[in-house]
Amino acid sequence: MLPTCYISGRSEAGCDEAGRGCLAGAVYAAAVILPDDFHHPLLNDSKQLTEARREKLRPIIEAEALAWAVGIVTAQEIDEINILNASILAMHRALDGLSIVPGGIIVDGNRFKPYGDIEWTTFVKGDGRYGNIAAASILAKTHRDEYMMRLHDEYPQYGWDVNKGYPTKAHRAAIEQYGVTPLHRMSFRLLDPQLTLF
Numbered sequence: 001m002l003p004t005c006y007i008s009g010r011s012e013a014g015c016d017e018a019g020r021g022c023l024a025g026a027v028y029a030a031a032v033i034l035p036d037d038f039h040h041p042l043l044n045d046s047k048q049l050t051e052a053r054r055e056k057l058r059p060i061i062e063a064e065a066l067a068w069a070v071g072i073v074t075a076q077e078i079d080e081i082n083i084l085n086a087s088i089l090a091m092h093r094a095l096d097g098l099s100i101v102p103g104g105i106i107v108d109g110n111r112f113k114p115y116g117d118i119e120w121t122t123f124v125k126g127d128g129r130y131g132n133i134a135a136a137s138i139l140a141k142t143h144r145d146e147y148m149m150r151l152h153d154e155y156p157q158y159g160w161d162v163n164k165g166y167p168t169k170a171h172r173a174a175i176e177q178y179g180v181t182p183l184h185r186m187s188f189r190l191l192d193p194q195l196t197l198f
Contacts, residue, residue, distance in 0.1 A: 034135055045125070065135065068098070068135075068136075106126060155183070
């Protein structure tokens with residue numbers, strides 16, 4: 001059973017992002033505050049769960065969380081400020097969307113920037129250690145996957161329904177064949193040499 005927070009009783013928001021390594025699309029982040037007594041046997045790092053289990057957990061988390069929100073940073077913004085800053089900005093935007101002010105913030109990874117005067121702590125592989133972060137990882141992943149499925153309808157040739165924008169061989173081959181879209185991250189190594197927008 002994953003503890004829901006780092007310091008019990010402080011209504012900590014767990015934060016995590018999804019889509020950091022993708023070649024296309026926005027980066028998503030979620031912030032989640034779970035009740036101290038929240039428990040679900042499947043709750044874990046989203047990367048350790050099947051798509052079906054993530055989708056099963058999403059409505060449970062959204063219904064039972066004390067507060068949750070999702071933040072988004074576009075591909076254009078990523079190109080302007082770099083992916084690390086964009087990932088942190090997405091977390092800040094998720095925190096902005098919470099209906100209650102958290103008593104602390106716990107973040108998956110090892111990089112973050114101050115959010116107001118709220119105390120924060122980073123944890124490498126935190127999504128496998130704390131329930132709030134695991135829940136945030138699930139919401140970030142499922143909301144982003146849903147977004148990429150919508151984009152797939154607009155650009156079906158890139159296979160985003162399968163690769164979700166990640167740098168698979170098939171995705172790179174599609175970029176080589178069809179060029180890039182306004183949704184591709186031009187600051188990333190899409191191909192060598194870099195392509196231009198069509």
